[in-house]
Amino acid sequence: MKNPVIPRTVLEARNLSIHYGDSAAVSGVSLKIPEREVLAIIGPSGCGKSTLLRSFNRMNDFIDSCRFEGELLFEGVNIYGPNIDPVELRQRIGMVFQRPNPFPKSIRANITWAPRMAGYLGDYDELVERTLREAALWDESKDKLDKSALSLSGGQQQRLCIARSLAMSPEVLLMDEPCSALDPIATGKIEELIRGLREQYTVVIVTHNLQQAGRISDRTAFMYQGDLIEIDQTDRLFTQPAKKKTEDYITGRFG
Amino acid sequence: MRSLRESCIRHGLLTSASISILTSFGILFILIKESLPFFEDVSPWEFLTGTNWAPLMVPRDYGVIPLVVGTLLVTGVAALIVIPVGSLAAMYLSEYASSRARRILKPTLEVLAGIPTVVYGYFAITVVTPALRAVIPGVEVFNALSAGIVVAVMIIPTVASLSDDAMRSVPNALREAAFGLGATQKEVTVGVVYPGAISGVMAAYVLAIGRALGETMIVTMAAGSTPLLTLNPLDSVQTMTGYIVQVSLGDTPAGTPGYMSIFAVGLLLFVITLSLNLFRIWIQRRYVRYDT
Ligand SMILES: Nc1ncnc2c1ncn2[C@@H]1O[C@H](COP(=O)(O)OP(=O)(O)OP(=O)(O)O)[C@@H](O)[C@H]1O
Ligand SMILES: [Mg+2]
Numbered sequence: 001m002k003n004p005v006i007p008r009t010v011l012e013a014r015n016l017s018i019h020y021g022d023s024a025a026v027s028g029v030s031l032k033i034p035e036r037e038v039l040a041i042i043g044p045s046g047c048g049k050s051t052l053l054r055s056f057n058r059m060n061d062f063i064d065s066c067r068f069e070g071e072l073l074f075e076g077v078n079i080y081g082p083n084i085d086p087v088e089l090r091q092r093i094g095m096v097f098q099r100p101n102p103f104p105k106s107i108r109a110n111i112t113w114a115p116r117m118a119g120y121l122g123d124y125d126e127l128v129e130r131t132l133r134e135a136a137l138w139d140e141s142k143d144k145l146d147k148s149a150l151s152l153s154g155g156q157q158q159r160l161c162i163a164r165s166l167a168m169s170p171e172v173l174l175m176d177e178p179c180s181a182l183d184p185i186a187t188g189k190i191e192e193l194i195r196g197l198r199e200q201y202t203v204v205i206v207t208h209n210l211q212q213a214g215r216i217s218d219r220t221a222f223m224y225q226g227d228l229i230e231i232d233q234t235d236r237l238f239t240q241p242a243k244k245k246t247e248d249y250i251t252g253r254f255g
Numbered sequence: 256m257r258s259l260r261e262s263c264i265r266h267g268l269l270t271s272a273s274i275s276i277l278t279s280f281g282i283l284f285i286l287i288k289e290s291l292p293f294f295e296d297v298s299p300w301e302f303l304t305g306t307n308w309a310p311l312m313v314p315r316d317y318g319v320i321p322l323v324v325g326t327l328l329v330t331g332v333a334a335l336i337v338i339p340v341g342s343l344a345a346m347y348l349s350e351y352a353s354s355r356a357r358r359i360l361k362p363t364l365e366v367l368a369g370i371p372t373v374v375y376g377y378f379a380i381t382v383v384t385p386a387l388r389a390v391i392p393g394v395e396v397f398n399a400l401s402a403g404i405v406v407a408v409m410i411i412p413t414v415a416s417l418s419d420d421a422m423r424s425v426p427n428a429l430r431e432a433a434f435g436l437g438a439t440q441k442e443v444t445v446g447v448v449y450p451g452a453i454s455g456v457m458a459a460y461v462l463a464i465g466r467a468l469g470e471t472m473i474v475t476m477a478a479g480s481t482p483l484l485t486l487n488p489l490d491s492v493q494t495m496t497g498y499i500v501q502v503s504l505g506d507t508p509a510g511t512p513g514y515m516s517i518f519a520v521g522l523l524l525f526v527i528t529l530s531l532n533l534f535r536i537w538i539q540r541r542y543v544r545y546d547t
Contacts, residue, residue: 090437097428
């Protein structure tokens with residue numbers, strides 16, 4: 001069956017290269033990410049997954065040695081072009097990191113801090129409840145919203161970090177190995193959560209766990225030594241990869 | 256052989272630690288012992304609540320409050336300057352300065368922190384006081400304001416440097432989290448880094464206040480030696496330390512209550528500073544700390 005509507009492209013990389021000093025971390029990557037897709041990025045350690053992901057909301061700006069070439073379009077606008085405010089960009093493209101990093105504030109304040117800075121005018125209690133529900137953390141935290149976020153378990157902290165990102169109503173959510181510090185049960189909860197997010201958000205997730213990529217993503221991109229080797233529908237990439245390198249990687253022959 | 260060396264090192268370290276602790280107790284012991292005869296003449300109540308300090312006149316009066324208020328006035332002026340300026344300087348150093356600017360500024364601060372206080376004293380009476388008198392009417396030749404300002408100038412480098420250390424020990428992951436939510440540099444600094452460093456920053460403030468309370472040379476030179484009870488920083492005052500210096504250098508015969516009073520004042524200062532340090536330890540226990 002053919003999809004009658006061609007989905008809008010949200011993010012597009014055109015011949016993107018990123019260097020740290022003299023060494024290339026990402027070389028000539030081009031890809032398009034349509035609206036409401038979950039895209040998984042896989043590849044061996046050091047192949048440039050995090051570097052690519054962080055370039056999508058300009059988190060590499062903070063690294064002095066990092067140089068950027070090519071174009072990165074968000075909603076058709078080059079985000080490395082002039083007149084782009086990275087602060088505003090990051091409000092629209094949120095990020096969840098590998099290790100849970102809640103602020104040493106209350107659970108509630110973790111969620112409300114950024115919206116308050118951005119001048120959110122809605123009801124804050126409603127915002128806290130809605131995002132905690134979306135992140136499947138409400139039942140566990142509703143009675144201790146004013147307790148420190150550091151009193152939560154690692155898996156709960158990571159879900160809080162996701163809720164915190166959702167509170168800014170981003171259009172895209174970038175996740176860098178969000179489950180790597182978590183046990184299988186917490187991982188399962190977060191995977192379920194990501195499947196639910198697809199209804200509203202575009203998600204780009206870096207993962208080392210191939211089964212995880214298979215479970216949650218629509219498409220998967222395979223990177224190797226800074227190159228984008230292959231990007232395809234997840235089931236196809238895993239069952240009939242077009243490139244030899246991809247096949248070697250997913251069958252565990254290296255990496 | 257190795258175990259012998261290890262045990263020598265251990266005992267050496269233990270001895271050094273004990274020496275500094277024993278010294279503190281020794282000081283406390285002497286202060287108490289020397290002020291006991293004073294408290295036989297003057298009741299502690301009279302000493303602590305009296306509002307007239309005239310130990311060298313007849314009739315004598317030993318109400319320490321004017322000295323305490325004089326000390327707090329200078330300290331208050333200093334704190335009002337040190338806390339905002341020191342914090343802003345630390346925020347700049349830790350979050351805004353390029354690594355090159357930092358490499359120059361941080362050692363400069365540490366050099367500033369090592370200038371002898373007598374230099375600051377001269378700076379107070381030759382620069383700050385005349386400038387104040389030119390601008391504000393009613394400033395006396397010796398006044399608490401000038402002393403407080405210069406005490407602040409002396410302490411700012413220490414507070415800035417310590418607060419900078421505290422802010423830099425806040426994990427980068429928290430900055431990334433905040434930037435990733437679309438916060439500005441200012442919001443990250445004020446809303447995440449500063450509160451994240453609060454235990455270290457508060458410790459720096461308390462240390463600064465302690466140094467202001469105990470500062471001697473600048474206040475002796477610039478604040479005056481008139482123990483009048485006043486809250487006006489433009490007036491001449493006398494601090495507890497200033498009084499101790501005055502008597503120690505003067506010709507008050509040892510053994511008289513006038514002379515003994517310096518130990519009582521010293522004991523009071525010791526108790527105030529000790530409580531401040533206990534408060535600092537309490538703060539440091541109370542807030543999160545990060546391992547770096
Ligand atoms: N801040 C940095 N400064 C210099 N080089 C860096 C920096 N960050 C990453 N690199 C280098 O860039 C390359 C890509 O790193 P990146 O972190 O993007 O890899 P990755 O695919 O995310 O790896 P992993 O799976 O281990 O997280 C690596 O060779 C790495 O050494
Ligand atoms: Mg990575």
